[in-house]
Amino acid sequence: MKKYVKDFKVSDNVHLNEQYSLLKLKPVDGEMPDMHPGQFVQVYIDNSKNTYLRRPISINFLDKINNELWLLIRKAGDGTRHLIQTPCGSMLNMIIPLGKGFSLKNGNILLIGGGVGVAPLLFLGKELKEKGCNVSFLLGARSKNDLLEIDEFKKYGQIYLSTEDGSVGEKGFVTQNSILQSSFDMIQCCGPLPMMKAVASIARKKNINCEVSLENSMACGVGACLCCVEDTVSSGNVCVCKDGPVFNINDLKWQI
Amino acid sequence: MKKYVKDFKVSDNVHLNEQYSLLKLKPVDGEMPDMHPGQFVQVYIDNSKNTYLRRPISINFLDKINNELWLLIRKAGDGTRHLIQTPCGSMLNMIIPLGKGFSLKNGNILLIGGGVGVAPLLFLGKELKEKGCNVSFLLGARSKNDLLEIDEFKKYGQIYLSTEDGSVGEKGFVTQNSILQSSFDMIQCCGPLPMMKAVASIARKKNINCEVSLENSMACGVGACLCCVEDTVSSGNVCVCKDGPVFNINDLKWQI
Amino acid sequence: MANLSVKIGNIELKNPVMTASGTFGYGEEYADFIDLSKLGGFVVKGTTIHHREGNPYPRMVETPSGMLNAVGLQNHGIDYFIDSIYPRIKDIDSQIVVNVSGSDVSDYVAVCEKLQPLDRINAVEINISCPNVKHGGMAFGTTCAGAESVVKAVRNSYSKTVIVKLSPNVTDIAEIAKAVEAAGADAVSLVNTFLGMAINVETRKPYLSTITGGLSGACIRPIAVRMVWQVSKAVSIPVIGLGGIMNGRDAIEFLLAGATAIQVGTANFIDPTVTIKIIEYIEDYMIRHRVDNIYELIGGMKI
């Protein structure tokens, strides 16, 4: 897929809560690049003193009707603190699209997301549903207020929730959710590393095909600097930015 | 005068033209420090990647009725580019007040300003008028649109204008303005260095007491780092930030 | 039209803008963003005699106006480069320079001998300044004797243009530059990264798996410009300047300090099109300042 350095205009900035904003962006030249669920963008943050490099943000959703790209931003550092405050109408420069995304299989598919990790699953769920899959979302968070875009997810599949405080859905971690008793053809997961490893070990035990989306500290985002490596079975150290961020757990050297 | 590190809230941002903004600021704690015409502040610019140090900005006006501080900002670099776009309601942290200002003499006083150098003369003119002086302003700019706050200046004295293109007032530099034929007890001047030197040489010839406000690249603003020195007759290298920015021309080693 | 071409040893660059080793992959990674044939040249990433997996991650941490990296020369080795990569990039109409690293002198020689026959590779950049490898690397670059030993050996086994990349982690970089010039280098490139480190105070662990790494980015530019100025006064071979060049202004600054060509590194990560913007800025600058030949700018600082 061809990569672009492109200016986007912020058409909407939805403050989901204290920690999260949903940015909706339109390409200034009107031409939205092709992209695939699980890919990400590198955003240039113009107004943050303490942000030198771009910030990798996974693609939350592609609204083809409104020609809008959605990015779900979590306030993590100074860069994202400025990003979630971006006023409508302002410009963001992005390198887009980056990385290899999730595979689009058929059948009964469970998408598991934790925290901001739910972001890529919305776009993925939509594509899978349009492909005719039976999509289930298992979404986890600390508490009710930390669950994001539930109404959006509902459009594309069954919703199963886990919260650590039990304020909604089942109490506990996603890995304890009863939906995991059922069988699936594929599990695709994005969230904190411990969660993904726990999901991976369950998938392996139950012999379910499983993909996870990894994070790593990235500089270039295009596989040039070799900073963001993950050790793989097939080819040793590969770039999370270029050969990932999505990996099949069978290609990872995780001790699970 | 006691110096403070204080948060101010932008109560108004008047875009005078493409290059200039007038920021009106209220102290967040409501307590406006004492200050003197010719003093300056050091503004912290939170959202400019390329601005590491504070930016010295001279005090344009102190509106005691509304408890507002006025800063006249010219877009010079990346820091001031962000500064002139500061939205109302946002906070600015400032070190205030800094330096020694203009002296407040009696009699017939001519205040000469060029470009953004007119800024401190508004506050100065008001104080002099209240003191009973007869104040005249000689203001210069490239063209009509570059002349700033003329209506404000009118409140405190006679206005004489010079523009390089003759679009308003006399055509040419302020130093060519006919008002300089008349005699004054004091000339106080702020503007580009060549202009101030020309004014200084006229003042010396006519034996008029003359003060100028100097610029220099500053770091600390309080006389600690000794970066912004000016060589003086009385005491050699002194700090423009602490012992200035206002100097009597007789104390400067200018070749005029 | 102003003349931007410069000569480094026996190779001619259509303009002085190159990309720095390890920041531009093999060029291909940036083909979507820019026309690679517009570049004066590009330096492909550090190549060693054998395949190297590099260091464990984490390999990178952002710092004020810069970044620390600890990649550790991950590459597939010279044979893989010649068999699999060279055929893909050899027709790019730009000067392709291969950055060569090794653990001992014989490694450097072996790699250069394998590069000698390649028609489209007419220069090597000898990396005696990599801070991220246990053996060799910077060890060679911090003493005149060490630098000499590598350069002499390479010079005797490689007949094309030899550029030597110097380490800034030294007391007197001009002395090192003079030593490599005497040893037969055709040009020097500086600076490589500064050895630095950063600690996560919450975990109390270093951010990099190797504890220390190489600092690059705008933060180091003032030191790099000073070193380029000192070296260009000390040697008569061309100096290639790099270190925190983010835009055209920075590139001109290095030229004025004495650089005959410049390399853009970390800036490629922030703007993949920055090299083209720099070339356009230089062309515009030369028109604005009525400079017909780029050589009028090289070392043109007014004191």
Added chain:
Amino acid sequence: MANLSVKIGNIELKNPVMTASGTFGYGEEYADFIDLSKLGGFVVKGTTIHHREGNPYPRMVETPSGMLNAVGLQNHGIDYFIDSIYPRIKDIDSQIVVNVSGSDVSDYVAVCEKLQPLDRINAVEINISCPNVKHGGMAFGTTCAGAESVVKAVRNSYSKTVIVKLSPNVTDIAEIAKAVEAAGADAVSLVNTFLGMAINVETRKPYLSTITGGLSGACIRPIAVRMVWQVSKAVSIPVIGLGGIMNGRDAIEFLLAGATAIQVGTANFIDPTVTIKIIEYIEDYMIRHRVDNIYELIGGMKI
């Protein structure tokens, strides 16, 4: 309440937070902003035997996350300090350290001998690393022999605590540190500024009157932390860490790397109250991490 006090030679600091020479004047300049007695100590600006006018302006230019300065040790000389400044600051309840500079060894000795009798000055910081003076300064700090010569002479003429401020512009700062330890230094402080330069490309002139100047600020922090780590492993005397400390996190980073105390320099310009915020951050950090004694943090990086 956690114990923040540290010992440097024979002086005790109530906390490890000091201010760096040349960035804090004589303390007085900051009295409007902070309670000086809250500081572990402050180092008054470089003092020489005779009055010095310093360098012509321009003396400063901003750089990415830093600044270059070329002040050149402007000061009124030791006698003026003793007669006019010392009486004004001597009652501040904090450790007052005088930074001492000279063009030759005898200058250092003469200044230290004049400081010896002052009750409230119980430590000197020997500056063998100023990059902005023609004679002496950094020249002493870039070789073991040069460093030794100054420290030995000072040690023989001054009986109180001797801190030696090291230059980062060297290949192996640990070697220099070992040399000054052997010569009798009670502590080392590092890093002083990096030699750098910047050029105005429109005028083609250097921004500084002296062409080169000293680079300070957040930009150099990763290099400074690395050097503090290397030196603290190489010597057994306390290390005072400085170089781009902007906040409490940065201060903890230096402690973990091996610094017994830290100095805040350029950050004072950006926030005159930063030192107090750093002390509060350290107190809070020690509570959060259940650290009773600051010494548990010193060199506490986990590898």
